[in-house]
Ligand SMILES: [Zn+2]
């Protein structure tokens with residue numbers, strides 16, 4: 001069993017800290033973890049966020065606070081951990097924020113190191129983060145039409161998939177985080193995206209981050225979206241979106257049931 005999306009950002013890079021993830025994985029019967037960092041952390045990736053920084057002073061402040069370390073430190077950690085013989089397989093990658101006009105930049109940056117996997121995420125709609133508590137409500141949800149936000153989010157998701165830059169699409173429906181839903185039906189959109197994922201041979205996630213951190217009622221993907229992805233035989237990877245070792249593999253028994261149980 002694999003946990004496909006695990007952050008290590010809450011500690012300086014040390015082998016001891018990585019070993020805490022290994023221990024928790026073993027305790028929950030997980031034998032493989034995709035460890036990753038958000039690209040917004042790295043000074044080398046700062047340029048990716050130019051449009052978001054210019055979009056609103058609150059975005060600039062938030063991003064500048066995050067953008068503090070060199071990716072060289074992360075790459076050094078990866079090399080050190082890869083030299084170790086561990087009972088849990090550790091893959092290392094990045095969670096990249098996708099911006100359509102930055103595809104060339106992303107491509108150049110990704111070519112600099114042989115990552116095990118690359119996750120593409122839509123975290124910004126109209127260059128505003130849609131999921132930041134105390135920020136997103138005022139700068140995005142209160143000023144833009146919810147239908148337009150959803151249409152843009154899924155249009156950008158389609159561009160992300162088409163780009164061919166990523167092996168995995170992050171948390172496909174987390175735009176629902178605040179329980180704000182469009183007035184139009186998403187079924188057609190879901191089918192279209194499922195077809196595209198299958199065609200591009202990309203995985204997508206059943207990511208429970210919103211469930212246990214933000215108390216959204218869906219255990220990852222919504223029932224409707226999950227059924228459509230299954231119908232199109234899209235490869236769905238269970239993801240804790242852990243931001244600390246104790247959350248690795250959280251709720252995976254229930255997630256496994258949703259992903260693999262046959263209906264009567
Ligand atoms: Zn994300």
Ligand SMILES: [Zn+2]
Pocket residue numbers: 005007095241
């Ligand atoms: Zn994440």
